[in-house]
Amino acid sequence: MPADLKPPSLPAQIVDLLLIELTNWRWSWRHMIVVSTLAPLLSIVALGIFARDSGPVALSYILTGNAVLALMFGNLDRVQSHFSFMRSVGSLDYFATLPVSKYALILAAVLAFSLLSLPSVAVTVLFGSLVLEVPLQLSPLVVVVVPFCAIPLAGIGALIGTNTRTPAEADSLSLVVTMVLAGLGPVIIPPERLPEVMVTLGRLSPATYAASALRQTLLGPVTGWLVVDLAALAALAALTFWLVGRKMDWRQR
Secondary structure (H helix, E strand, O other), X not given: OOOOOOOXXXXXXXXXXXXXXXXXXXXXXXXXXXXXXXXXXXXXXXXXXXXXXXXXXXXXXXXXXXXXXXXXXXXXXXXXXXXXXHHXXXXXXXXXXXXXXXXXXXXXXXXXXXXXXXXXXXXXXXXHHHHHOOOOOXXXXXXXXXXXXXXXXXXXXXXXXXXXXXXXHHHHHHHHHHHHHHHOOOOOOOHHHOOHHHHHHHOOOHHHHHHHHHXXXXXXXXXXXXXXXXXXXXXXXXXXXXXXXXXXXXXXO
């Protein structure tokens, strides 16, 4: 870049990189949406059969818990796979030659996958509501809650993808993180059905706060705990983005 030219502003970088990321999936986005929708739908049907006589509370946890799986953990896996692939084939070398910030690239990738996950989340919630017979009481605040839920674990996915040695290692670590965070705390299972130690440990999992926020804004009522949930998710998002920005080496192989 000539010395007298300044790099684009951070918002401009994010928009340009977001368009690049979305363009990468212009031929495969339909397949991605279908695949990311099947797992939570099958989970809703299977768990709904066993929990049919457990009451509306258990069914509501199944619905919102699977929305969390589609929104948070699906993005975690896709983002880590994307960054791991870029790192292994040297695509990060290309982006290193551009006048863009590492944080802009990370945020653009996270936003792209978050946007692509919205159709599967919407289908999961609507289909699950019908199958489980759980009435929806949508709050306008759901528009705020969804990005707060999607971004933190996508940031963890970027951290995994940029700091593991091989794509296979990234996939394995992503699976472990998904199983641990989804299993801890009242995400799919109500807290009264979990051991006390799991409920306590679940307070360390972002999935717990995401599930709580989605329950309030999808099923009601919205309480003061929503502020706590969003604050916890925002803090984790800031931490993961800071870590991945510090740890990601443009030219690391």
